[in-house]
Amino acid sequence: MNRLRRFFLAPAAALLAVTLAAPLAIVCAYSLMTRGAYGGVERPFTFENYTRFWDPLYGAIVWRSCWIAAAATVLCLVLAFPLALFIARSGARKNLYLSLVILPFWTSFLIRTYAWMFLLRDTGLINTLLQELGAIHDPLPLLYNNGAVILGLVYGFLPFMVLPLYATLERMDPSLAEASADLGARPFQTLWRVTLPLCAPGLRAGSILVFVPCLGTYLTSDLLGGSKTILIGNLVQNQFTSARDWPFGAAASLVLMAVAMGLLLAARRQGEQML
């Protein structure tokens, strides 16, 4: 029994060792080393790569990543809550409505991001339409700014917010809302003071499922933010490619990872089982 189990577990263990443990160990080691003359890593060991985050230049990048991820999360919440409520109350058509939310999951993230480039750029559909209609003369600068990045993130991660909210709303006892109405609460009061507080676990789970990937995003900010919206993910990528400062890039990756893990562990401690 145990032999078979060990034999079955071995390939996955080996894969995790080679594609996860060893790479992370290397990154940890590199983050404490000095950048080499030709882009490699050298001794001496140093903490300097971490202390560089106190530099206002990099502090600004961390701050921007946080507020953009937070804004995307709040917008997702605003869009997702009524939708989840709608799905949970739609009876027999529930599954259809739910699969319409999940459907974009199965289409390429890159293509969904490109779709917004197609709509938003200077010669894109929205600007062309507005110009045809004579509403504007010069194209509006819709692409390559923080707003476009937030929009792309909301578009990409909305399903992550809808699903946990729907799951909690679905499990909720409808008699609670009825009781509230019987006791004289107006529909909005019931929503605000009964339904929403009971949704807290779903709200928390959804917010973390959206916030964490938004914080570490690279593709969305790269394509929709252009060179103006540098986030932590772009900083990491840049250090490992064109800037060739691997130790600093490694430190930035670990800072990003620590924040993501910290949030997820905090949520788990509160009893959320997301996996």
Added chain:
Amino acid sequence: MRRGGLAVYAVGVYAFLHVPLLILAVFSFNASKFTVWQGFSLHWYAALAQDRDLIEAAGNSLIIAIVATALATVCGTLAAYALWKRASGWISGGLYLSLVTPEIVTGVSLLAFFQWAFRFLNLRLGMHTVILAHVGFSLAYVVVVVLARLRSFDRGLEEAAMDLGATEFTAFRTVTVPYLAPAIAAAAMLAFTVSIDDYVITSLVAGVDSQTLPMAIYALARRGVSPMLNAVSTVIVAGLGALVLVSERLRAR
């Protein structure tokens, strides 16, 4: 009244989710190069069929996705079964970590690791590194999906098979695997879609000879919007959509 308000809101959110892709697809049939509708044409699809780089990239993507999916599905299914027999904190922790690590971090750490390892081995970045990376990040998805199905599996069935003389492995092969088949298929689907779609990790660990379709699309998108890009996007979305439909049909049977 409130129900109506909610419905209007829901229609709005669904439009937000789906209309951009529909518009993208519609304009892939536009005769004009510009974003003004000038009549139906298959011109951009013809251009697509002529584009050697894109076709080669699509071929690479398919090879990588098929090989990576096969490996990840086998390793992940075996691991899920082993974990179901008895939990392992290390393996579960590792799988969880691989699911929550931001893609860009996975990418750069694999790059750093490969470059370090290649100092001792006579190898370079290429298809093999991309495949290894893809197996690595899709493994956890497979385990999660298969493990979910195992939770509803009755241990007694395997024991009955063994009481009737089957070895442990025969019981696994002839009783457990058939029960798991729908979950294994779903897991493979998931692994395939995350593999064929990945840009961030792939672009970091790919070599000169292993450009994938997302990398080609990314390069085109950076250069500007071209209707050919709309055409290739439409083909991919339709292809993945067909795959999902077929697998749903198979599962429903």
